[in-house]
Amino acid sequence: MFSRLSLLFLMLVISVQASARLEIVITEGVNSARPIAVIPFKWLGRGDKPENLSEIISADLRSSGQFSPISVDRMAKTPSTSNNLDYALWHKMGVEAIVMGEISTSEEAGKFVVTYELLDVVKGNVGIAEYSPVLDKRRSTVTKEQLRQYAHRISDVVYEKLTGVKGAFLTRLAYVAVDRESSHPYQLRISDYDGHGEKLVLRSKQPLMSPAWSPDGRKLAYVSFEKRRSQIYIQDLYSQKRELITSFPKINGAPSWSPDGKQLALVLSKDGQPEIYTLDISSKVLHRVTNNRVIDTEPSWAPDGKSVIFSSERGGRPQIYQVEISSGTTKRLTWEGEMNLGGAITPDGDSLVLVSRHNGNYKISVQDLGSGELRTLTKTQLDESPSVAPNGSMIIYSTIFQGKQGLALVSMDGRFKANIPAENGDIKSPAWSPFLN
Secondary structure, eight states, X not given: OOOXXXXXXXXXHSSEEOSOOOOOEEEEOSXXXXXXXXXXXXXXXXXXXXXXXXXXXXHHHHHTTXXXXXXXXXXXXXXXXXXXXXXXXXXXXXXXXXXXXXXXXXXXXTEEEEEEEEEEHHHHHHTOXXXXXXXXXXXXXXXXXXXXXXXXXXXXXXXXXXXXXXXXXXXXXXXXXXXXXXXXXXXXEEEETTSOSOEEEEEEXXXXXXXXXXXXXXXXXXXEOTXXXXXXXXXXXXXXXXXXXXXXXXXXXXXXXXXXXXXXXXXXXXTSSOEEEEEETTTOOEEEOOOSSSXXXXXXEOTTSSEEEEEEOTTSSXXXXXXXXXXXXXXXXXXXXXXXXXXXEOTTSSEEEEEEEETTEEEEEEEETTXXXXXXXXXXXXXXXXXXXXXXXXXXXXXXXXXXXEXXXXXXXXXXXXXXXXXXXXXXXXXXXXXXX
């Protein structure tokens, strides 16, 4: 049995280093974020500090759209512990919380000791003994290779303590990169959520499409045209073993893992028009879910695993429907706009994230499943392939940025936006991993 933390470490060293790195460029939403201070961690060891944890934590919190870390040059002091901390000074600056810590060399060779504290400035400023300002305080020993991941772990703790929602900084992205100048232009890559640690999983002379994470974060399902026809594979990122799952005539597409990881929903046209099927991964038994003699595609499981969301032309133009696996009962979910497609239900089951076309432009939208209200989140012209963070706070999607296809982020309320351009080539088909901590 492997641990998810072990998986994260192994994913740092498997595969070949890819040729480009993604970087989040925030474009909107900073002014409405909560002010926080991430004080530079004090280096108590010998030689150069191995990793700037405070910069990583600051970048994480800023990219969430929820927090606005103040710059270091605004800090009158940079303490590393809460002993005799002047809470009134930070309160006057409008800071709500403080993250501080220290890094030292461990007695174990090649390891470091990291201590940190998360402090509530408001409680500290009030100064009532029964209201402790210490929201979290920890000490851990990690290797040099694990320092960056540990910084993301700290960010997760800070985010959850201050918002009540689990953080998603210790997650990864999968996506397809297209580099026309390469001998194998189609590349399946993975990286940390912020674009660091990019690794090459697979490269091909023919298109790769639709990567999808297994619920345990260990495997990727994807579509490959390596043999000049569509086939669905599953690749184990831990062992690097890959398995051919389907290779039926015509279309094999859009794999989507069930919440328990035992099935795939997928699109097959072996019996005529593209239809939704489920496949038991262990037994390879297929179950046909739709049978409407129209194009049904883009399946995505509901969080309870009892139904599948899909796009269909059965009403004329593409709209999003939901079908119960056991009974086949189907209902239409979307009605507004010229067409709606690419739907996925958020982890809490309350909302539907989708691509909605208005006036010929494709935009990322979210629909409340209770009221049916549809809200458009993006302003660009060709946004597609949305994937929701496992905590339901953000959406990553493919868009056109500076004339190239790249990735972008938008918060679920639409206030925060950021672009993730590639240094070379195009990036598309993003998939956000499940929680990995």
